[in-house]
Amino acid sequence: MSLIKQLSALMQHLGQGGLNFFQRLGRGHLLLLQLLTGLLPSLLRPRLIIYQIYMVGVLSLIIIIVSGLFVGMVLALQGYNTLVDFGAEESLGTVVALTLVRELGPVVAALLFAGRAGSALTAEIGLMKATEQLSAMEMMAVDPIRRVLLPRFIAGFISLPMLAVIFSAMGVLGGYFIGVGLLGVDEGAYWSQMQGKVEFGHDIVNGIIKSVAFAFVAVWIAIFEGYDAQPTSEGVSRATTRTVVHTSLAVLGLDFILTALMFGD
Amino acid sequence: MKTSSDTLIQVTDLHFARSGRPIFAGIDINVRRGAITAIMGPSGTGKTTLLKLIGGQLHPAKGSILIDGENVHRLSRRRLYRLRRRMSLLFQSGALLTDISVFDNVAFPLREHTDLPESLIRDLVLTKLEAVGLRGAAKLMPAELSGGMARRVALARAIALDPEFIMYDEPFAGQDPISMGVVLELIRKLNKSLGLTSIIVSHDIKETSAIADYIYLLADGKVVEEGAPAELTASASPWSKQFMQGLPDGPVPFHYPAPSLEEDLLHVTN
Numbered sequence A: 001m002s003l004i005k006q007l008s009a010l011m012q013h014l015g016q017g018g019l020n021f022f023q024r025l026g027r028g029h030l031l032l033l034q035l036l037t038g039l040l041p042s043l044l045r046p047r048l049i050i051y052q053i054y055m056v057g058v059l060s061l062i063i064i065i066v067s068g069l070f071v072g073m074v075l076a077l078q079g080y081n082t083l084v085d086f087g088a089e090e091s092l093g094t095v096v097a098l099t100l101v102r103e104l105g106p107v108v109a110a111l112l113f114a115g116r117a118g119s120a121l122t123a124e125i126g127l128m129k130a131t132e133q134l135s136a137m138e139m140m141a142v143d144p145i146r147r148v149l150l151p152r153f154i155a156g157f158i159s160l161p162m163l164a165v166i167f168s169a170m171g172v173l174g175g176y177f178i179g180v181g182l183l184g185v186d187e188g189a190y191w192s193q194m195q196g197k198v199e200f201g202h203d204i205v206n207g208i209i210k211s212v213a214f215a216f217v218a219v220w221i222a223i224f225e226g227y228d229a230q231p232t233s234e235g236v237s238r239a240t241t242r243t244v245v246h247t248s249l250a251v252l253g254l255d256f257i258l259t260a261l262m263f264g265d
Numbered sequence B: 001m002k003t004s005s006d007t008l009i010q011v012t013d014l015h016f017a018r019s020g021r022p023i024f025a026g027i028d029i030n031v032r033r034g035a036i037t038a039i040m041g042p043s044g045t046g047k048t049t050l051l052k053l054i055g056g057q058l059h060p061a062k063g064s065i066l067i068d069g070e071n072v073h074r075l076s077r078r079r080l081y082r083l084r085r086r087m088s089l090l091f092q093s094g095a096l097l098t099d100i101s102v103f104d105n106v107a108f109p110l111r112e113h114t115d116l117p118e119s120l121i122r123d124l125v126l127t128k129l130e131a132v133g134l135r136g137a138a139k140l141m142p143a144e145l146s147g148g149m150a151r152r153v154a155l156a157r158a159i160a161l162d163p164e165f166i167m168y169d170e171p172f173a174g175q176d177p178i179s180m181g182v183v184l185e186l187i188r189k190l191n192k193s194l195g196l197t198s199i200i201v202s203h204d205i206k207e208t209s210a211i212a213d214y215i216y217l218l219a220d221g222k223v224v225e226e227g228a229p230a231e232l233t234a235s236a237s238p239w240s241k242q243f244m245q246g247l248p249d250g251p252v253p254f255h256y257p258a259p260s261l262e263e264d265l266l267h268v269t270n
């Protein structure tokens, strides 16, 4: 008897979880629709967007620059150890640059963005909801989706691809310091091999397309989680966690799909 | 459904439930144009909820709310927003925007809805802040205000665009006797000299009776009494007697619905 009860409780739990999931998915898409329909009017208020680019993008610069440098330095160390066995240490520049531009730049920048800017966006919007600020705006006939959410959405969407490019550039520089400065790879070879092998159309553009896709997903998740948060301190803290976890998973999953499509053949 | 031109807001047979618990079980309220209508009742009866229903933020399960003959919950989003420009809601918490200063909070509706030059906005904001006695606090951030001050800033913001009607949610809560007098006088002045329609939600009987033209007493999801302040004070009904005189015993339950205390205390859960 109690087994049946437990089973039915389990079923109920699963069913409820499934329902919640699809409801949230629906609300997420509804919000996206509202965001997209408000896009044009919001673009007419560039000052709001510029301020948010500062909050979301410029304030993420330090972590992106430092991480980019270190990742590039590690890539150079690891790459050199492998390449030197084949006497191919001249290709170090190519290896470092391709890894960064195709993969690590977009992916790591997106993960860092989720932790630095995405979580902050969720917490800020969630807290505004919990303290009735969004509600007060609605009553003042100001649409919070256009006034609060969209400038952040647009700013994040613009900022992340640029941060990814900066990340890659810093990584190439970090690789140069270690490879050329420390390990003695020929400076001319480092740069010229890189220039010869990294194709703008194939590698750099595809990397940028990736980070544009990641930016879209990361900002959408962050803004939705904040807007959909339970209006309590616990609700906001849970939403913030979800932003980081869901964005990370989404970015890594999406990266696999995009890589397969772009570089699979 | 007839709306006399005298009535600005007409609430008819309103039903509303929150997480399965009924809050309103059919209430009827008429708010007369140019008058101060008070909604009173013990806390937790749904006074704030009623204001949010009138503002179109919550949707009734049954019944209707007409403002100027328009059904709030049938309006398109655009029309609802246009209607909201004519009204103001003073939130119980103040609900100031926390990342901008007091000045910018009061300027917010002006900047969002008008193209006034900054110098004029400055004059308007300072005038409104002066009216609530907080011109000196213009540069402070909301976090630097006390609860009563925050509510007065919110009041200045609520009147910034000179709305047609204002809903005040507990405007007197947390005010010291002096600022209480200021707020009271301000509400009266806005109402009498500008012809504003006002709804005051409160449980401060003395202050509310002093300025209200008409009072609705809510309890248990119903309007249990209504009338002019003098009528209610004189009324022999147990509801108004208990509420107007603040007696603990009477038909208005002081407690949130619960099993009896003995039952709860003796019932040891394992």
Ligand SMILES: Nc1ncnc2c1ncn2[C@@H]1O[C@H](COP(=O)(O)OP(=O)(O)O)[C@@H](O)[C@H]1O
Pocket: B018, B019, B023, B042, B043, B044, B045, B046, B047, B048, B049, B050
């Ligand atoms: N967001 C909410 N979710 C569920 N119940 C709520 C919510 N807000 C208020 N309530 C319930 O609705 C009732 C009415 O609340 P409210 O309108 O704030 O009362 P009042 O303003 O008269 O003190 C209360 O019993 C409260 O428990």
Ligand SMILES: [Mg+2]
Pocket: B047, B048, B049, B092, B169
């Ligand atoms: Mg209330």
